[in-house]
Amino acid sequence: MKQGLVLLALGIVLGICPQISQAGFVTFVATLGPEVSGATGTGFAQVDLDTVAHLMRVQVNFSGLSGNTTVSHIHGPTASPGTGTASVMTTTPTFSGFPAGVKFGTYDVLLDTLASSTYRSGFITASGGTTALAEAALYSSLQAGTAYLNVHSSTFPGGEIRGFLNAVPEPASLTSLAIGAVGLLLARRRFVKRK
Numbered sequence: 001m002k003q004g005l006v007l008l009a010l011g012i013v014l015g016i017c018p019q020i021s022q023a024g025f026v027t028f029v030a031t032l033g034p035e036v037s038g039a040t041g042t043g044f045a046q047v048d049l050d051t052v053a054h055l056m057r058v059q060v061n062f063s064g065l066s067g068n069t070t071v072s073h074i075h076g077p078t079a080s081p082g083t084g085t086a087s088v089m090t091t092t093p094t095f096s097g098f099p100a101g102v103k104f105g106t107y108d109v110l111l112d113t114l115a116s117s118t119y120r121s122g123f124i125t126a127s128g129g130t131t132a133l134a135e136a137a138l139y140s141s142l143q144a145g146t147a148y149l150n151v152h153s154s155t156f157p158g159g160e161i162r163g164f165l166n167a168v169p170e171p172a173s174l175t176s177l178a179i180g181a182v183g184l185l186l187a188r189r190r191f192v193k194r195k
Contacts, residue, residue, distance in 0.1 A: 024052030028142050030149055030163030032062060041065035041103075041161040045149040047074070051139055054114045058095060060149065063104035067155025072098045072107070073120075074165070076147030077140070082164045089138055089147065092120045103153075113138070143167060 025048070032043035043062030050056070060072065071094035078084035096117075099105035111118045113135040124130070127137040141147040142165055150162030 025050045026139075026142070027168040028147075028165035029168055030165045032060075032149070032151065032161040032163040035150060035159040035162045036156055039066060039153075039156055039160045041151065041153070043151065043161055043163075045163060045165065047142065047149070047165055049113070049139060049142060051113070051135065054112060054135065056111045056113050056118070056138075058107065058109050058111065058149075060098075060107040060151070061105075062151055062161060065103040065151070065153045065155075065160055067153035067160065068101045068103060069099055069105070070094075070152045070154055070157060071100075072149070072151045074138075074147055074149050075162075076138070076142075077144065078146045078148070081145030084146075086146070086148075087123065087126075088120045089123045089134075089141065090119060091117055 028047045028049065030045045032041070032045055034041065041062055041064045043060060045061075046057075046059045048057040048059075058074075062069075071092075073088045073092065073094060074090045075086045076089050078086045090111075094100075095107065095109060097109060098107050114131045116124060116131055119131065119134045119138075123137070124134045127134040138147070145164055145166055148162050148164045150159040152158065153160040
């Protein structure tokens with residue numbers, strides 16, 4: 001039983017330490033699919049947010065749109081995770097340099113999350129009036145699963161494809177969880193043998 005408890009304690013420690021060292025960096029991903037009936041596009045988005053360095057990397061791949069791209073941005077927060085619609089959080093009308101007038105493409109940009117140009121001005125105001133508070137509100141919405149990235153097209157100006165962004169567990173957390181689970185199983189096994 002002691003060996004199982006030791007492994008459980010080790011799993012907890014290993015799980016906490018990497019999270020402390022990388023507390024500000026989180027990756028969010030979304031599969032982009034048709035937002036409305038008749039839309040044909042698909043895609044994938046990844047948003048890497050570093051709240052310590054105050055940077056956000058946005059990567060988008062998309063193809064098969066029924067019309068040419070017009071704008072793209074992140075919306076949120078919705079009332080419930082994974083569903084609903086909300087106002088735009090990031091810059092309007094679109095991410096700087098997002099490919100316009102195409103039916104497929106890729107996008108990769110690094111944004112300063114303390115720069116007002118990263119956000120819609122109304123989002124900054126609604127978040128408390130500073131970019132630091134807007135960054136916190138964006139992060140909170142991403143963590144809660146109430147933020148989505150969408151791509152609008154000429155055929156669907158309200159949005160052709162979108163996907164809710166969800167956090168990707170960091171590998172160290174998954175490893176520590178596995179170590180803890182093994183510790184629990186060993187502890188249970190020894191406990192059952194003693195009966």
